[in-house]
Amino acid sequence: MKKLKIVLIGSGNVATHLSMALKNAQHQIIQVFSRSLENAEKLAKKHNAQALNQLSELVEDADLYIISVSDNAILKIVSQIDFTNKKVVHTAGSVPLNIFKENIKNAGVFYPFQTFSKEREINFSQVPLCIEANNPDFEQFLTNLAKQLSENVQLINSEKRKYLHLSGVFACNFVNHLYHIAGNILEQQNINPKILFPLIKETAAKVEKLTPLQAQTGPAVRNDTESLKKHLDLLTSTPEYQEIYKWFSEQIFIKSQSNN
Amino acid sequence: MKKLKIVLIGSGNVATHLSMALKNAQHQIIQVFSRSLENAEKLAKKHNAQALNQLSELVEDADLYIISVSDNAILKIVSQIDFTNKKVVHTAGSVPLNIFKENIKNAGVFYPFQTFSKEREINFSQVPLCIEANNPDFEQFLTNLAKQLSENVQLINSEKRKYLHLSGVFACNFVNHLYHIAGNILEQQNINPKILFPLIKETAAKVEKLTPLQAQTGPAVRNDTESLKKHLDLLTSTPEYQEIYKWFSEQIFIKSQSNN
Numbered sequence: 001m002k003k004l005k006i007v008l009i010g011s012g013n014v015a016t017h018l019s020m021a022l023k024n025a026q027h028q029i030i031q032v033f034s035r036s037l038e039n040a041e042k043l044a045k046k047h048n049a050q051a052l053n054q055l056s057e058l059v060e061d062a063d064l065y066i067i068s069v070s071d072n073a074i075l076k077i078v079s080q081i082d083f084t085n086k087k088v089v090h091t092a093g094s095v096p097l098n099i100f101k102e103n104i105k106n107a108g109v110f111y112p113f114q115t116f117s118k119e120r121e122i123n124f125s126q127v128p129l130c131i132e133a134n135n136p137d138f139e140q141f142l143t144n145l146a147k148q149l150s151e152n153v154q155l156i157n158s159e160k161r162k163y164l165h166l167s168g169v170f171a172c173n174f175v176n177h178l179y180h181i182a183g184n185i186l187e188q189q190n191i192n193p194k195i196l197f198p199l200i201k202e203t204a205a206k207v208e209k210l211t212p213l214q215a216q217t218g219p220a221v222r223n224d225t226e227s228l229k230k231h232l233d234l235l236t237s238t239p240e241y242q243e244i245y246k247w248f249s250e251q252i253f254i255k256s257q258s259n260n
Numbered sequence: 261m262k263k264l265k266i267v268l269i270g271s272g273n274v275a276t277h278l279s280m281a282l283k284n285a286q287h288q289i290i291q292v293f294s295r296s297l298e299n300a301e302k303l304a305k306k307h308n309a310q311a312l313n314q315l316s317e318l319v320e321d322a323d324l325y326i327i328s329v330s331d332n333a334i335l336k337i338v339s340q341i342d343f344t345n346k347k348v349v350h351t352a353g354s355v356p357l358n359i360f361k362e363n364i365k366n367a368g369v370f371y372p373f374q375t376f377s378k379e380r381e382i383n384f385s386q387v388p389l390c391i392e393a394n395n396p397d398f399e400q401f402l403t404n405l406a407k408q409l410s411e412n413v414q415l416i417n418s419e420k421r422k423y424l425h426l427s428g429v430f431a432c433n434f435v436n437h438l439y440h441i442a443g444n445i446l447e448q449q450n451i452n453p454k455i456l457f458p459l460i461k462e463t464a465a466k467v468e469k470l471t472p473l474q475a476q477t478g479p480a481v482r483n484d485t486e487s488l489k490k491h492l493d494l495l496t497s498t499p500e501y502q503e504i505y506k507w508f509s510e511q512i513f514i515k516s517q518s519n520n
Contacts, residue, residue, distance in 0.1 A: 114458060154455065164446065169478050169479065176477075247503070255437070
């Protein structure tokens with residue numbers, strides 16, 4: 001694959017990490033657009049690229065346009081720019097391919113299924129890259145590009161991608177919030193939350209070898225009603241934690257029963 | 261520390277993993293008790309130990325007695341055996357030290373803060389071992405022993421240990437149930453749940469470097485109400501998932517606001 005000249009529309013977490021992976025694969029980001037010129041400049045600097053906050057200044061002849069903005073903003077972008085004869089992708093989980101007008105010759109989706117924070121380095125070779133395109137040639141083009149960045153490239157259509165994104169919200173965002181609650185409970189007792197790290201790591205590692213139902217441990221799966229009651233008593237000052245404790249314990253017990 | 265002769269009361273996940281770690285540290289399990297002789301035999305075999313299902317057959321002169329049974333069963337054990345002149349510990353998070361009678365000279369707690377499944381090998385050197393004892397000498401004895409097994413030994417009293425155990429239920433058991441839900445959503449769409457592994461791993465790794473509130477991503481923290489609505493629509497056939505989706509999204513948004 002030749003070295004691509006790429007225009008990046010967006011400067012958030014996904015745009016940042018994806019563009020660095022593209023750079024590492026020897027492609028060139030030539031422009032970075034963001035509504036905030038400051039944000040555009042910050043990312044453009046990493047690529048020696050031009051920073052823009054006006055869509056009218058986008059070059060016409062890039063090899064690929066990557067739209068990596070919030071879901072709502074994608075529609076605004078595609079209604080303001082004529083992508084008819086360009087190659088264009090967006091990077092969103094929950095936005096279907098058909099957000100692109102039908103007359104666009106090469107439209108696609110390039111969805112990295114991972115959680116990105118600016119402060120974290122990511123080993124992009126392990127990030128599942130989910131590809132969709134409106135024609136077989138562009139699908140092949142995107143697949144080839146994706147394989148330069150990651151060992152895990154999959155064709156996923158818009159319908160499935162919605163559910164994939166949804167599953168990620170449970171496995172990442174909600175999990176992360178449980179980490180917050182667990183840490184909060186410890187901080188209240190002046191216990192350093194770092195004591196959780198080995199448990200968090202093992203819980204995550206375990207499901208690569210066992211199914212979550214096989215891996216389950218703790219009072220709920222044992223239906224240890226005495227421990228459950230004790231725990232609920234400890235949570236009286238945080239009724240929202242009590243509520244969620246009840247929900248999970250009930251669900252875990254139900255699942256363990258239906259699994260026996 | 262001399263090679264200890266240890267009696268193990270219990271044959272579950274904690275008993276199994278802890279006893280193997282003790283064996284690796286050159287201590288000797290001499291007896292394994294379980295209500296089920298079959299279970300006792302299974303674990304005793306790994307130690308060339310005697311398997312028992314009668315408490316009356318326990319030897320009197322072991323260097324340490326480890327009670328590693330369900331919370332409810334601990335009380336039965338301590339009321340049936342005279343530990344007055346023995347060294348004894350239990351391994352439970354939610355059971356206080358004072359479950360042991362006051363006349364026992366050396367009573368303690370040896371609580372490994374980790375999730376154990378029989379099918380999983382554990383690097384015990386990374387498992388936080390939480391120690392409590394009813395006198396300084398025994399505390400030192402248990403600390404020395406613990407340090408042979410793990411690099412992470414902490415003194416945690418009964419009150420704090422309750423909360424520690426509770427935090428683990430959130431960070432492990434409930435997290436694991438979210439992995440189950442995420443996998444279930446994907447299976448319904450014929451997507452292999454393995455696609456979740458890099459996301460699960462990175463989410464777990466991230467909180468070692470960022471606080472969970474800093475690490476948070478996804479539609480709820482962005483208050484992306486359109487995505488939230490779309491996701492709830494995808495969950496109409498599983499009202500319990502809808503319910504929990506709403507709870508987490510609301511909580512994540514509230515926390516992100518109070519954190520700004």
